[in-house]
Structures are given as C-alpha cells and as structure tokens.
Amino acid sequence: MTADAPQSILAPNGTVGIVGGGQLGRMLALAAAELGLKTHIYCPEADCPAAQVATAFTQAPYDDMAALTAFATQVDVVTYEFENIPVTTVAQLAQHKNVFPSAAALEVAQDRLVEKSFMRAQGLDVAAFFDITDLDSLTTALAETGGTGILKTRRFGYDGKGQWRLDAESDLAAVLQELNGQPAILEKLVPFEREVSILVARAQDGTTAAYDVIENVHRHHILHSSTLPAALPADAHKQATQIAEKLAAALDYVGVLAIECFVVGDALLINEIAPRVHNSGHLTQDACHCGQFEQHIRAIAGWPLGDARAHSNAVMTNLLGDEIEQWHGLAAQPATYIHLYGKAEARDGRKMGHVTQLMPKA
Numbered sequence: 001m002t003a004d005a006p007q008s009i010l011a012p013n014g015t016v017g018i019v020g021g022g023q024l025g026r027m028l029a030l031a032a033a034e035l036g037l038k039t040h041i042y043c044p045e046a047d048c049p050a051a052q053v054a055t056a057f058t059q060a061p062y063d064d065m066a067a068l069t070a071f072a073t074q075v076d077v078v079t080y081e082f083e084n085i086p087v088t089t090v091a092q093l094a095q096h097k098n099v100f101p102s103a104a105a106l107e108v109a110q111d112r113l114v115e116k117s118f119m120r121a122q123g124l125d126v127a128a129f130f131d132i133t134d135l136d137s138l139t140t141a142l143a144e145t146g147g148t149g150i151l152k153t154r155r156f157g158y159d160g161k162g163q164w165r166l167d168a169e170s171d172l173a174a175v176l177q178e179l180n181g182q183p184a185i186l187e188k189l190v191p192f193e194r195e196v197s198i199l200v201a202r203a204q205d206g207t208t209a210a211y212d213v214i215e216n217v218h219r220h221h222i223l224h225s226s227t228l229p230a231a232l233p234a235d236a237h238k239q240a241t242q243i244a245e246k247l248a249a250a251l252d253y254v255g256v257l258a259i260e261c262f263v264v265g266d267a268l269l270i271n272e273i274a275p276r277v278h279n280s281g282h283l284t285q286d287a288c289h290c291g292q293f294e295q296h297i298r299a300i301a302g303w304p305l306g307d308a309r310a311h312s313n314a315v316m317t318n319l320l321g322d323e324i325e326q327w328h329g330l331a332a333q334p335a336t337y338i339h340l341y342g343k344a345e346a347r348d349g350r351k352m353g354h355v356t357q358l359m360p361k362a
C-alpha cells in the first residue's frame, strides 16, 4: 500500500489477526484490547503466550494454506510478530486481507545479504559484508576484512545463533562444516562504542513517528537491558531520525520498524532491522505516551499514530530463565513495571518477562 492508496481503517470491535504467538504477540493483543479491538492469534504451538490473552486462536502450522485462508476470512487486518514465517504465508494471507508490514518488507528483513544490499542501495552505512558460498569466497573475504570478521547465516539467525567470530586462528574448514551449506555472509568487525536501536512507526498514509534512540546491552548474545534515552552525541539523534524515516519510506513500511545500529564515534552503522515491534522497545510501554505495541496496532488499523515522546527516562531489564523467580521482590519496587509472559517452563535463556524502571527526565 502506498501513501496515495486508500487507507483501510479498522473501527473499534474489529479484529486484528496476529501471526505468531510469543510475547510480542501477547503485548500486541493487550494493546489492541485497550483500543477496543479484538485479536485472533495464529500459531503452531498450543498455549502460546499470545493466545492466553486473545479473543480467538488458530493452532496450525505456518504452511497450512487452508488454515491460513480460514484465519484470514475471520479477521479484518493481519500482522505478524515473528519474522521467520515463510513469505508464502504472508502472500497467502494478503490474497484475502491487508497484511502489514508487507511481504516485500519481510523479504528484505529475512535475509542478511538482501538486507545489507538494500541499505547500501539507499545510501545507508553498514559494515563491509561479503557473500559467502564456499571456502574460496570465505578466504578471499577474510583477507579483505583484515583477517577477522563475523560469519553469519543469511537467514534464521537470532540471539547470536548462526554466527561465528573468525580470526587468524580459526579452522575455516571446520566452521564451514558447521555451517552445513547454509548461505552466509562475512561481516567486518565493527569496533563499536555502543549498540542502539531506533524504533519508528509508519502509518498507511506515510506519516511517521520515531521514538528517542534506545541503548542496548547484550549478555551472551541476548539482550540484557535497554536504556532510554541512549547517551549519544546530539547529531546522532538527528541522524537516527533521518535513517528511520528513509528506511521506513523505502520499504513502504506500515507498522513499527526496529533498526539495530552500532555507534562508532559520531556515525551510526546499521546492523540489522526487524519488521516488527522489538525487545529493546518494551520500555516504550511505560515510558512513552504511546508505546510500541499500541503504536503498531494504530498503524496497521489506520488510526492516527500516537505520541511517541517519552514522559520519563527508563531502563528495561529482561527476565531470562529462572530470573523470573525474583518476580515477588521486583513487583515491590517503586516506579517499576513488571510484565510477565505466561510461559510455563523457565528454560535457560528463555525470555520469561521484563521489568521497566522509570526515572524523571533529566
């Protein structure tokens, strides 16, 4: 849908279809409910976090075309909370209802080579990257990156999975065996000072609302905490908004888009994008007038975008695995908002919930 195409507006009591049933779907469903909208979750797993709080639930595989069609006929607009659904799933749904973000935006975000090539074509900065298909291309690329780099599978990577840090000591043949024929890229190591994310919402009419830049700290490749606002040179905040608006427009994007960046001096280098609400944006729920979940629902439902400005500074901390056992003490903290995802089993590293602590703006 382009800026001059007619908007589709979902009135209260309409139904938002959400593909994917994790915590992002859960918080989208809760935000939709606040706006008087119903939700229908489509997810392969039983008792998923989103289904627990939604109006309706279809349990079916992502490639079940009949189930997808039945789902699409029961909802008014479709979105997704998980970027590893097949593009054919989105295409199938789009035959019946508007799907936001579009299959085209999803395709860019699913493949690191396509994604980085797209950024570069838009004149946006990314780390040097090389297409890796075999030992020869890897050896040549490593020479170009100065002997060190990060090898990443093009598809399906998350939380550092599908990544190998390479240096002169690395046994490249062994790494390629682990890669097992999956298409990959090699990236030059970025000596970043900080990692930040830029969240921006774009409505069906092309208007945008960007959040203040959020700073992220990872532990063991999983997001540990996020802070609003990021400590950045003043010019970087301006750059961030420009990057966000440019990318969202180039993707003809509708919904909330997350852009992960490295900060190197005054420059922002894009690492990757997520075509959805993002873990680093959870603090916007409590620290901004309109949080990312409500904002995404507003965008796809054709409502006016909400006010993305922060009324407070904030720090969000993920509760991973058995950290959720601290819930009782955390619930007693002042100016702290606790969000738990309803997952039965606290496996190691699993995202079980998060807490956001608010502080007065400086």
Ligand SMILES: Nc1ncnc2c1ncn2[C@@H]1O[C@H](COP(=O)(O)OP(=O)(O)O)[C@@H](O)[C@H]1O
Pocket: 127, 150, 157, 158, 159, 160, 161, 187, 188, 189, 190, 191, 192, 195, 218, 221, 260, 271, 272
């Ligand atoms: N080119 C790079 N240079 C330095 N660090 C990197 C680079 N690429 C990734 N990393 C580190 O690894 C983390 C995970 O990589 P990312 O590409 O974001 O994959 P994932 O999909 O697992 O989040 C990043 O947040 C960053 O800390």
Ligand SMILES: [Mg+2]
Pocket: 159, 260, 272
């Ligand atoms: Mg990442």
